[in-house]
Amino acid sequence: MSNTGLALRYTALTDVGLRRSNNQDSGYASSHLLLLADGMGGAAAGDLASSEAVTIIRAVDDDRGGDALTHLNDAVDAANRRLGDLIQADPAVEGMGTTIEAMLWDGEKFAVGHVGDSRAYRLREGRLTQLSADHTFVQSLVDEGRITREEARHHPHRSLLLRAMLGRDDFEADYSWLQPQLGDRYLLCSDGLSDMVEDEAITRALASASIDVAATELVRLALEGGGADNVTVVIGEMVAADTLDEESELACADGVPQLVGAAAESPQPRRGATVDVHDSTASFSADPEELRYAPLAPSRWRFARWGAALVVLLVAVGAAGWYAYQWTQDQYFVSESDGSVAIYRGVDADLPFITLRHLESTSDVEVDSLPSFQQGQIRDGIEATDLADAEQIVRDLREDVVPDPTTTPTPTPAVPTETPLAPGTTVAP
Secondary structure (H helix, E strand, O other), X not given: OOOOOEXXXXXXXXXXXXXXXXXXXXXXXXXOEEEEEEEEOOOOOHHHHHHHHHHXXXXXXHOOOOOHHHHHHHHHHHHHHHHHHHHHHOHXXXXXXXXXXXXXXXXXXXXXXXXOOOEEEEEEOXXXXXXXXXXXXXXXXXXXXXXXXXXXXXXXXXXXXXXXXXXXXXXXXXXXXXXXXXXXXXXXXOHHHHOOOOHHHHHXXXXXXXXXXXXXXXXXXXXXXXXXXXXXXXXXXXXXXXXXXXXXXXXXXXXXXEEEXXXXXXXXXOOOOOOOOOOOOOOOOOOHHHHHHOOOOOOOOHHHHHHHHHHHHHHHHHHHXXXXXXXXXXXXXXXXXXXXXXXXXXXXXXXXXXXXXXEEEEEEEEXXXXXXXXXXXXXXOEEEOOHHHHHHHHHHHHHOOOOOHHHOOOOOOOOOOOOOOOOOOOOOO
8 A cells, every 4th residue: 555645753852861861862854854862882882883874874864765774774874984983083982883763754654773772662553563673682581581571671781882983994774664554653762761660551651532642752751660761752653644734732743853852962072181080099989870881991811711711722722632642643544765665653744943754664566566457556555454564564565575676686506416326326328
């Protein structure tokens, strides 16, 4: 079924929460783009990361031609490069990063981009479905069946990210197409909502009379749940295009895109030295979530562990080499030594700087005295099962020796011997 008759209503709302001093979330909503970024990073600038990412990516809202998924992919990659440029220009923001949740409407379907633990939900006919997969450590445990989804909600490392936009070359986001239907409501939210509010409560709030009411209710629930983090919601609703102007009281009725959070405040890059959040002597109270997201400082035992691992590896390789060498020295073969048939211990091969064969004994059998076929075998080497077998091979070869006619002795003529005469016998003169 064609979706050319559908249009997108939208709203965006954010709150700094009850335990934060600043808002590191950024949100954007328009009739073509729903976008959310949750900034992070130790003593670095999470608000700057999310703001810059949203500023770069929302430029795709002006793109109306071509493939929407390609445009979104290019915009997200450009945002990642922008973060990399900021980090290279100012080491004070090293470690900053952001999650990304984006849905670009091309008039037929959504192009979707996702990285991190911000989430995308769909409410369709009263049923809530999580569309995104968290790129977190605990989600990997859930996928492996090691913990349940409910256990993941309360896991102490539930916000430990495995993937995020960090301005690095190895950045990788998930991209897909999504086919909407009339009446669908889509929610993009930071973990300040999903960590504080159960899915059942999200479902009820998202089904409110209007998306503006739904956004307000969701933020209220997050604050009542503890408000431990910034909370940002971006909501889109699929409606019939010919009814788009019927509810003029909605915030999106004027058609102006909505920009909220850090992106609306345009935070400036940090300058000067940063405080090491891992320095136990630092005189400040570090934000627990920032510590969780912050890049870990190299452990003082890091190089010792690498050294120990290298020693173990070398010992294992050395042991394997020693046993292999010992095996070769239990082998025998028959070959040539200075023109004679000889028995060797080892294998008929050599490695750089290592000799794998040693002369065991030399026989009196000359190689050239053997038939041509045996000469070839000897020069190629004849394998033996053990020393006794090698000695038997030499004995067999000795029987095959071809006599040299130039050295064969000439027979001596027989000399008649005198027969003694019987007593009383005389010989006639």
